[in-house]
Amino acid sequence: MNAVLDTPTAERVKATNAKFDVENELTEETLGELFRLNPQNGNLRHVLLKVVAVNSLYHTCIFALDTVARHIHANHEQIDAALAAGSPEVVDLIAHVKVNGKVYNFFSFATKFCSWHNPAAYPIYDAHVDHYLWNLQQQDHFASFLHPDLWNYSKFLQIMTAFRDNHGLSTFTFKEIDKFLYLEGVRPKTSRRNRSPVVPEPSTFTPPKTSPTERQESVSLPPMRPVRHNPVL
Numbered sequence: 001m002n003a004v005l006d007t008p009t010a011e012r013v014k015a016t017n018a019k020f021d022v023e024n025e026l027t028e029e030t031l032g033e034l035f036r037l038n039p040q041n042g043n044l045r046h047v048l049l050k051v052v053a054v055n056s057l058y059h060t061c062i063f064a065l066d067t068v069a070r071h072i073h074a075n076h077e078q079i080d081a082a083l084a085a086g087s088p089e090v091v092d093l094i095a096h097v098k099v100n101g102k103v104y105n106f107f108s109f110a111t112k113f114c115s116w117h118n119p120a121a122y123p124i125y126d127a128h129v130d131h132y133l134w135n136l137q138q139q140d141h142f143a144s145f146l147h148p149d150l151w152n153y154s155k156f157l158q159i160m161t162a163f164r165d166n167h168g169l170s171t172f173t174f175k176e177i178d179k180f181l182y183l184e185g186v187r188p189k190t191s192r193r194n195r196s197p198v199v200p201e202p203s204t205f206t207p208p209k210t211s212p213t214e215r216q217e218s219v220s221l222p223p224m225r226p227v228r229h230n231p232v233l
Helices: 010-023 025-037 044-057 065-074 076-085 089-095 107-117 127-140 147-151 153-166 174-184
Strands: 096-099 102-105
Touching (some): 010 025, 010 174, 044 065, 089 096, 089 153, 107 174, 127 147, 147 153
Antiparallel strands (some): 096 102
């Protein structure tokens, strides 16, 4: 049985943000500077740098990094316009990458990549966020959703907004909420979502029945994310 979660409050969010900022200052400043200096994705070398940095410092554990970078670069005009507009659909465009003839769904990575481009529009999804939100939902039903809805980014965005608004946290940014969920989220004891699943071709893709996140985590290993005390999925 999962432990009862404390009610999220503004005071708890402020406290966890202060703790997070102290523990992860170098990682956050490094990624922030990289994305500020390279806000668009028309230069393949810059895209690869950003892909490698997010994957390494946030431990998203995706593979074929050059293929992912080329995928983003090939669609950079559409992606850059969507990121600037805060369009949730761009997460799936970035996430679905063909590697050796199979399409993988790098969902968690895509939410992080988008968040670093436009943190006001893109909350991050990972194992800790999933575990916290779903357990809180079972505990107090703060919104109307099923567990798989967390893996649909448009619905995930609605859930995150409901979480923020229904707990009197509307003054906090998605970035601040992410820091809170990252530290408050309890790492799952076991995980069936330990690999990036193969998904159908984009033309026939339907939402997965199980979590699409690629953040690998081994039950025998400590949680991973950035140098910020890492949760992996």
